[in-house]
Amino acid sequence: MGKSNLIVEEEHKYTPNPNKKPKKSLIRKFKGSQKFQKYLFVYTCLLFPILFYFGFRIIPTLFTFNVGFRDWNLLSSGPQPFVGLENFVTLLKDEVFLKSLFNTLIYIVLGVSGQLLFGIIVALLLHKINRFVGLFRVIYFIPYVTSIVAISWVFRWILMGNGVVNDVLINLGFSAQPFLNSPNQGIYVIIAAMIWQAIGFQMVLFLAGLENIPTMLYEAADIDGATPWQKFWRITVPLLNPTIVFSAVIGTITFIQVSFTQVINMSVDGSGGPLNSTISVVVYIYQLAFRQFDLGLASAATVILFLFILALTLFQIKVLTKKFDY
Amino acid sequence: MEKIAKIWPYLLLIIGAFVMVFPFIWMLSTSFKAPIDIFSLNIIPETPTLANYTQIFEESLFLRWFINSIIIALITTISVLFFDTLVGYIIAKFKFVGRTILFILILSTLMIPTEMLIIPWYMMSSEFGWTDTYFGVLFPGLMTGFGVFLMRQFMEQIPEDLLNAARIDGMNEYSIFFKIAVPQVWPAISALGIFTFLSNWNAFLWPLIVIESSSLRTLPVGLSYFSSGEAESKWHLIMTGATISVIPMILVFILLQRHIIKGITLTGMK
Numbered sequence: 001m002g003k004s005n006l007i008v009e010e011e012h013k014y015t016p017n018p019n020k021k022p023k024k025s026l027i028r029k030f031k032g033s034q035k036f037q038k039y040l041f042v043y044t045c046l047l048f049p050i051l052f053y054f055g056f057r058i059i060p061t062l063f064t065f066n067v068g069f070r071d072w073n074l075l076s077s078g079p080q081p082f083v084g085l086e087n088f089v090t091l092l093k094d095e096v097f098l099k100s101l102f103n104t105l106i107y108i109v110l111g112v113s114g115q116l117l118f119g120i121i122v123a124l125l126l127h128k129i130n131r132f133v134g135l136f137r138v139i140y141f142i143p144y145v146t147s148i149v150a151i152s153w154v155f156r157w158i159l160m161g162n163g164v165v166n167d168v169l170i171n172l173g174f175s176a177q178p179f180l181n182s183p184n185q186g187i188y189v190i191i192a193a194m195i196w197q198a199i200g201f202q203m204v205l206f207l208a209g210l211e212n213i214p215t216m217l218y219e220a221a222d223i224d225g226a227t228p229w230q231k232f233w234r235i236t237v238p239l240l241n242p243t244i245v246f247s248a249v250i251g252t253i254t255f256i257q258v259s260f261t262q263v264i265n266m267s268v269d270g271s272g273g274p275l276n277s278t279i280s281v282v283v284y285i286y287q288l289a290f291r292q293f294d295l296g297l298a299s300a301a302t303v304i305l306f307l308f309i310l311a312l313t314l315f316q317i318k319v320l321t322k323k324f325d326y
Numbered sequence: 327m328e329k330i331a332k333i334w335p336y337l338l339l340i341i342g343a344f345v346m347v348f349p350f351i352w353m354l355s356t357s358f359k360a361p362i363d364i365f366s367l368n369i370i371p372e373t374p375t376l377a378n379y380t381q382i383f384e385e386s387l388f389l390r391w392f393i394n395s396i397i398i399a400l401i402t403t404i405s406v407l408f409f410d411t412l413v414g415y416i417i418a419k420f421k422f423v424g425r426t427i428l429f430i431l432i433l434s435t436l437m438i439p440t441e442m443l444i445i446p447w448y449m450m451s452s453e454f455g456w457t458d459t460y461f462g463v464l465f466p467g468l469m470t471g472f473g474v475f476l477m478r479q480f481m482e483q484i485p486e487d488l489l490n491a492a493r494i495d496g497m498n499e500y501s502i503f504f505k506i507a508v509p510q511v512w513p514a515i516s517a518l519g520i521f522t523f524l525s526n527w528n529a530f531l532w533p534l535i536v537i538e539s540s541s542l543r544t545l546p547v548g549l550s551y552f553s554s555g556e557a558e559s560k561w562h563l564i565m566t567g568a569t570i571s572v573i574p575m576i577l578v579f580i581l582l583q584r585h586i587i588k589g590i591t592l593t594g595m596k
Contacts, residue, residue: 015507034493039498041423048426049413052469057435060446069447122342128335138583139343145579147528147584150568153553154353157561164352167367196346201590208591234573257441261530261546271553282441282531289445290535302442309439 018183067299087300100284112251114195119202127210143202150263183277187221209243245320356565364562378566391548399526402467406522409469414477433469462536480511517589545571
C-alpha cells in the first residue's frame with residue numbers, strides 16, 4: 001500500500017515536471033515575443049494614418065467651425081475677432097445663399113430620384129433580355145467613368161443655340177430652346193446631365209440586387225395571378241430596399257460634389273448663372289472664400305451645408321427604411 | 327404578340343443607348359472637323375483632319391496636364407491602397423488600446439464632406455508652402471475613411487486560424503499582412519484602386535483652388551480654363567481636349583470592366 005502510494009506520488013511528482021516546465025516557459029517566451037511583435041506592428045503602422053486623419057480631417061473640421069464664428073477676411077490683416085452667430089445671421093438673410101440652398105435641394109431631390117428611377121428601369125430591362133446584356137451594360141456605364149468637366153463642355157456644345165439638339169428640334173417642327181441660357185431651363189439641363197452620368201452606376205447596383213431576388217417569389221406570384229405592376233411593388237421594390245437606401249444616401253453625398261463641377265462648367269457665366277438660377281451651395285461657398293476672400297462667411301456656409309447634409313441623410317434613412325418594413 | 331413582348335425591351339434599351347453614346351459621338355466627330363465645318367450637321371466630317379490634335383498639344387500645355395493627372399492619380403491611389411488596406415486589416419484583426427475610438431473617428435470622417443475642408447486645407451497649404459506643388463494637390467486624398475471602412479469589412483472575413491497558423495510557422499507580422507491577408511481580399515483592393523484612381527483623375531474642386539501656375543494644372547482644371555477663357559468659342563479645340571481626357575478612361579473601363587462592375591457590386595452590397 002505504502003509502495004503503491006509512493007509510486008503514485010512519484011509519478012505525480014516527476015512525470016509531469018520534466019515535460020511541463022520547459023514547455024510552459026517556451027510558450028510564455030513565444031507568447032511574450034509575439035505580443036510584442038503584434039503591438040510593434042500595430043502602432044508603427046498606425047502612426048502615419050493617425051497623424052493623417054487628425055491633421056487633415058478632424059482638426060480642419062473643428063477649425064472650420066471655429067472660423068465660422070469669426071470675422072475672418074483674407075484681405076484685411078489683423079485679428080480675427082469672435083463674432084458669435086453673426087455670419088450665420090448674415091447668410092440666412094442673404095438671398096443668394098438661400099437660393100443656393102434651395103437649388104441644392106432641387107439638385108439632390110430631382111437628381112437622386114431621377115438616377116434611381118432610370119437606374120431601376122434600365123436594370124429591369126436588362127434583366128428581361130438575354131442577348132447583348134454585356135454590350136448594353138458597357139454603353140450605359142461609360143458616362144460614369146468619364147470626366148465631368150469634359151462632359152459638361154460636350155453638353156454645352158450640343159445644347160447651344162445653334163447646336164445639334166436645336167437643329168434636330170427645328171427639323172422635327174419644334175422651336176429652338178435656350179437650354180443653359182435660360183434662367184428657367186438651366187438647372188434642369190444640369191440635373192439631366194447629372195442623371196445621365198449616374199445611370200450606369202445605379203444600373204449595376206440594381207442588377208446585382210435583382211439577381212439576388214429568388215425567382216421562386218415571382219413564380220408564386222404568377223400562380224396567385226399577380227399583375228406585373230403588383231409584382232414590381234410587392235416583390236421587387238421591397239427586396240431592393242437596401243440597395244435603394246444605399247444609392248440614395250451615396251447619391252446625395254456625391255451630388256453635392258458634382259453640383260460644383262457641373263455648375264461651374266455648364267452654367268453660362270461659369271458661376272451659377274444666368275441670374276444665379278443654377279447656383280449651388282458649394283459654388284457659393286467657393287465664391288465667398290476664393291472670390292470675396294471672406295473665410296468667416298464661407299466657413300459658416302459650410303457648417304450650414306454640413307447640417308443640411310446630415311439632416312437629409314438621416315431623413316432618407318428613416319423614411320426609406322421604414323416604408324417597406326413588413 | 328409574344329415576339330413583340332420579347333422585342334420591346336431591346337427597343338427601349340437601344341433608344342436609351344443612343345442617348346448615352348450620342349454626346350461622345352458628337353464630341354469625337356467635332357474633334358476631327360476643320361474649324362469651318364464645325365457647325366455642319368454631318369456626323370462624319372467632310373474633310374476629316376488631325377489638325378486639332380496637333381494644335382491643342384502645340385498651343386496649350388495639354389500634354390503636361392495629362393502627365394500631371396497621371397502622376398497625381400497614381401500616387402494617391404498607391405497611398406490609399408497601402409494605408410487603407412493596412413489600417414482596415416489592423417482594426418479588423420488586432421485588439422489594441424484605442425481600437426474602437428480610432429475606428430469611430432475614421433468612420434466619422436466619412437460624414438465630413440470634402441467641401442467643408444477646402445478652406446482649412448487652403449489655409450494650411452499657404453501656411454506650409456504647399457500651394458502650387460504636387461504635394462499640395464494630393465495630400466488631402468492620401469487616405470480615405472471609406473477605404474478603411476471597406477477593407478475592414480473584407481478583412482474581418484479572413485479566418486483567425488489562418489493568421490495564427492502563419493504566426494506559429496514563425497512568419498513576422500509584415501509578411502503575414504502582405505503574403506496572407508492581402509491576397510485574400512484582392513478583389514476588394516482592386517475595386518478600391520480603380521475607384522480611387524477614377525475619382526482623383528476627375529477631381530476638380532481642390533486642384534482648382536490649390537494650383538496657380540498653368541503648368542501644374544490637372545487635366546480637368548486645364549480643360550476648364552481652356553474652355554472658359556483661353557479658347558473662347560474654339561469648339562473644335564474644346565472637343566479635342568474633351569476627347570483626350572475621356573478616351574483613356576473609356577479604354578481603361580473596357581479593359582477592366584469585369585473588375586469595376588464586380589467592385590461596385592461588392593462595395594454596394596456591404
